[in-house]
Amino acid sequence: xxxxxxxxxxxxxxxxxxxxxxxxxxxxxxxxxxxxxxxxxxxxxxxxxxxxxxxxxxxxxxxxxxxxxxxxxxxxxxxxxxxxxxxxxxxxxxxxxxxxxxxxxxxxxxxxxxxxxxxxxxxxxxxxxxxxxxxxxxxxxxxxxxxxxxxxxxxxxxxxxxxxxxxxxxxxxxxxxxxxxxxxxxxxxxxxxxxxxxxxxxxxxxxxxxxxxxxxxxxxxxxxxxxxxxxxxxxxxxxxxxxxxxxxxxxxxxxxxxxxxxxxxxxxxxxxxxxxxxxxxxxxxxxxxxxxxxxxxxxxxxxxxxxxxxxxxxxxxxxxxxxxxxxxxxxxxxxxxxxxxxxxxxxxxxxxxxxxxxxxxxxxxxxxxxxxxxxxxxxxxxxxxxxxxxxxxxxxxxxxxxxxxxxxxxxxxxxxxxxxxxxxxxxxxxxxxxxxxxxxxxxxxxxxxxxxxxxxxxxxxxxxx
Numbered sequence: 432x433x434x435x436x437x438x439x440x441x442x443x444x445x446x447x448x449x450x451x452x453x454x455x456x457x458x459x460x461x462x463x464x465x466x467x468x469x470x471x472x473x474x475x476x477x478x479x480x481x482x483x484x485x486x487x488x489x490x491x492x493x494x495x496x497x498x499x500x501x502x503x504x505x506x507x508x509x510x511x512x513x514x515x516x517x518x519x520x521x522x523x524x525x526x527x528x529x530x531x532x533x534x535x536x537x538x539x540x541x542x543x544x545x546x547x548x549x550x551x552x553x554x555x556x557x558x559x560x561x562x563x564x565x566x567x568x569x570x571x572x573x574x575x576x577x578x579x580x581x582x583x584x585x586x587x588x589x590x591x592x593x594x595x596x597x598x599x600x601x602x603x604x605x606x607x608x609x610x611x612x613x614x615x616x617x618x619x620x621x622x623x624x625x626x627x628x629x630x631x632x633x634x635x636x637x638x639x640x641x642x643x644x645x646x647x648x649x650x651x652x653x654x655x656x657x658x659x660x661x662x663x664x665x666x667x668x669x670x671x672x673x674x675x676x677x678x679x680x681x682x683x684x685x686x687x688x689x690x691x692x693x694x695x696x697x698x699x700x701x702x703x704x705x706x707x708x709x710x711x712x713x714x715x716x717x718x719x720x721x722x723x724x725x726x727x728x729x730x731x732x733x734x735x736x737x738x739x740x741x742x743x744x745x746x747x748x749x750x751x752x753x754x755x756x757x758x759x760x761x762x763x764x765x766x767x768x769x770x771x772x773x774x775x776x777x778x779x780x781x782x783x784x785x786x787x788x789x790x791x792x793x794x795x796x797x798x799x800x801x802x803x804x805x806x807x808x809x810x811x812x813x814x815x816x817x818x819x820x821x822x823x824x825x826x827x828x829x830x831x832x833x834x835x836x837x838x839x840x841x842x843x844x845x846x847x848x849x850x851x852x853x854x855x856x857x858x859x860x861x862x863x864x865x866x867x868x869x870x871x872x873x874x875x876x877x878x879x880x881x882x883x884x885x886x887x888x889x890x891x892x893x894x895x896x
Contacts, residue, residue, distance in 0.1 A: 435685040436472030436656040440670050443475040445660035448669040450708045452484035456496045462700045463503035470689035471507050476500050478511030482519040486867040494856040501540025508542040515548040515555040516834050520863035521773045525837040526558050532859050533562040547573035549774040552808030553593045554832040572599035575769035576606040588622040601630040607771045608731040609636035613648040620652035632656035640721035642671040650685050663701040667719035728755045734775040741783045750786050757782040764818045766810025805829040
């Protein structure tokens with residue numbers, strides 16, 4: 432009997448989508464063994480914003496979190512999300528950094544690495560996929576799903592074919608804003624399956640209220656794996672509920688074979704954790720509802736909160752609706768990039784500036800200039816000449832793979848951070864997050880060695896005793 436497989440997201444995207452990735456390792460630890468016996472295909476536990484949040488907000492070593500999870504999960508595959516050449520940061524890194532990061536991720540316990548690029552430029556996935564394969568990991572190439580006049584099912588099916596030819600072990604449709612509807616999903620899966628003979632996984636969000644129906648039609652269309660989140664951290668801006676989807680397929684040809692008693696235990700465990708974050712104000716109950724406007728504006732939840740924050744800073748909340756209308760206009764101008772990190776922030780910031788300044792492109796952030804110049808990669812359609820001229824003037828656009836222009840940087844970072852390094856992984860932490868990493872290393876030193884660096888006389892290199 433053919434079965435659909437389930438990837439659980441509560442330890443990564445489930446809490447990233449609802450509580451800004453604030454769940455601690457201590458909160459995860461007691462339920463890990465139960466999750467390990469529930470029958471999941473994989474647990475998404477790392478990557479995305481978890482790395483940044485561990486350092487910036489939780490004073491945790493993200494590498495240690497991964498090792499702890501691996502120690503307690505003995506039978507289920509561990510999965511992470513990687514932003515292609517951006518790794519877990521917000522810019523392109525040199526190939527030597529990408530190579531080392533992938534190696535260390537696999538060595539510390541990751542089995543499956545889902546790799547995507549904000550522009551769906553295959554060149555930005557090449558190095559990561561190459562190293563994953565070389566090191567014996569599972570390379571899942573993900574396409575960032577979006578809607579535009581040029582993003583047809585054929586475009587995505589051909590992209591899947593490119594990924595397969597690159598050496599991908601499986602394909603993921605990454606619907607980060609919850610834009611997919613059930614019947615289009617059914618056809619999209621069919622179209623991809625006609626082009627590639629690889630497992631296909633669907634990742635969507637329940638924001639529009641269509642998530643569970645979308646997963647149902649995806650499976651009927653031939654999807655092999657679906658992403659879900661255990662119910663206390665499911666639905667809303669997160670993924671559809673795990674228990675609901677498992678029950679949906681029970682007794683059918685797609686029966687997951689999962690242990691419902693174990694799933695119930697997992698749900699009961701996470702309920703008080705959810706209530707705690709509601710009480711603290713970090714989980715807004717509004718995020719658990721349905722927002723059909725996500726289909727209109729195509730704005731992911733994280734991007735929406737950024738827009739609100741920027742408008743509040745400018746004392747311009749009265750222009751919120753105008754900014755939402757401006758977002759698709761900017762997106763069209765910039766070659767229809769999918770709205771996912773970092774392009775969602777790039778497009779959103781420019782839309783806010785266009786509205787607040789009262790003139791389009793009067794002020795242009797450096798990130799927008801870099802995007803137009805080609806430093807993030809190739810857009811799905813070329814950016815119009817008048818927009819290029821307006822934003823970067825006479826500067827030339829690049830056509831090569833952006834990372835080809837970045838010199839190796841690992842050795843210089845090693846020297847720079849030598850005084851703090853206690854493990855090889857610390858160098859990679861510093862590479863991606865320069866300031867948060869140093870703050871964390873200092874915190875770690877203070878905790879472990881009772882050294883307060885604020886008391887250090889750096890000129891004479893002495894410490895009071």
